[in-house]
Amino acid sequence: MPMTTVPATTILYCADPLNARRTDPHFAAEARALRAQGATVALVDHDALLAGDADAAVARVPAAAGGVRYRGWMVPAARYAELDGALRRRGAELCTGPEEYRRAHELPGWYETFAALTPASVWLPTAPGEAPDGERLAALAAGLPPGAAVVKDYVKSRKHEWREACHIPDLGDPAALHRVVSRFVELQDGFLAGGVVLRAFESFVAPGGAAAEIRVWWRDGEPRLFTAHPDSPVTEVAEIPARDLEPVRAAVRALDCPFVTTDLALRADGAWRVVEVGDGQVSDLHREVDPALFTALLTDDQTAAAS
Template sequence: MTTTTEDATVTVLYCRDPLNERRVDAHFAAEARQLRAAGGRVLLVDHDALLAGDAERALARVPDGPGVVWYRGWMVPADRYGVLDAALRRRGGRLAVGAQEYRRAHELPGWYETFAGLTPASAWLPADTGRTPDPLRLTALAAGLPPGAAVVKDYVKSRKHEWDEACYVPDLGDAAALHRVVGRFVELQEEFLAGGVVLRAFEDFVAPLTREGTEAAAEVRVWWRDASPRLVTAHPDSPVAEVVTPDLAPVREAVEALGCPFVTTDLALRADGVWRVVEVGDGQVSDLRHGADLDAFVRILAAGQAPLRTPSASGTTPL
């Protein structure tokens, strides 16, 4: 594995198996094995303890002086991520992605203005867990968007699998329907509601076609390290592995402006042939599609260079 001098030994803090404190969570186990095989160091964090606010217990298996550490695991609320970074600093380490950088990439209000010309029009307001904003506030929020349909999400995630019930609003002008969908979304998110409620103007997306004329993945995930695109994969939810790589030049400019070291951008092809950024995320908590090139992914963390290759059978393209 090619590395820079600074990253000669990359250290990654993985979520541990909830049932075995000595093992990596099964979801990330293959990735951790690849990292070890490439000479990296694996440390373990208790994700449940971290969410509960007990960072010291979460880091019980981390030795003092761990140095610069990447986190790689399940999503962490931005405030808890900051607590994790502070706890690591007390042990003589720090997270490779700072707390402010993490929040900026992880939450829509942090990245939206930077990507505004590339992503659906959006508006948001803070909301507490279990409390739906009143209809007047939602109507005022919707007034700032183009008329028509919209999707509902929080600062981090939607509930697209409950599309009609808790995600899609056919007409923002229908105040009753808007309040109903937002209310159901807040109800289903329960304590996992992140930040508040976001309304995103609905755009019609289509699956791109490969050179052979077959449908490729409808949504692609681009992995960026230091504003350089390193890997393109199908979205983890895509039933199709093969990807068509869009022109990334305008997205690169936005990623550079965002100024975060490890970012993912999810792109989809609008019906008029324009690629759009539908989501931005911190790469540490972005899911990697099953079957993706783990060697290429480990190179991202270790800042290694990978040559441009045609998509593999897994449908991933190292860049």
């Protein structure tokens, strides 16, 4: 299916929660770089959006803005659909539609397309605060190869609470499985996105001196920027051999979303693997990347459409 991106004329940033007329400080340098390039920036109220008041969230977006791209903090897929509705009522349209956003943002949306390239995964829809019981977890875990695993929700893990709420040393230990998953659900609290995901553990290695994960930024199926993962202490990125990048490109194209990221890590056996996929609008950029280099990904629809 051909990519039919709506060209963006305006980029929507999250407003500073303390001052509705300013860009959130986390994104201020990017928005400045865009304005310096002559692009139009407008602000949305992320708090209002998450609270369910999408019309208030877009009250400062100029009427009839046309194609817009969102750039800011993560938004749950259902709230993104509300953002889309509110913008349409004002005569604007997100370049990434709500279905495309959900497909790239949530693991069940992208998993099948990337199945050969990413750790084996199984999931169970779960309401916030309600950890599945031991029996359901054991049934879920039976869908994975035996051994270690990690738990996350459809969007995020608790990787900084690795032993307590992320890493499952052995799926064959039902008590430990239940303990780690329950703690994960408890800590995610009201932010649990979609459900519980179990993923087979794979051993990743950091190529000497380079970032352990490379975030590849794709526009319209093309890899446009390679950066260190935002958590990486080093900015150096290893070169991904073409034979390893090609299958990722094919999967990104099959996913058919205009702006996505893939986080790639080198497995101990030398294979480059996709740790996760994300929607580029809400993927964090490593703080040492020149914002002016990044902003082209948000604006150059004409070039992309012509190529």
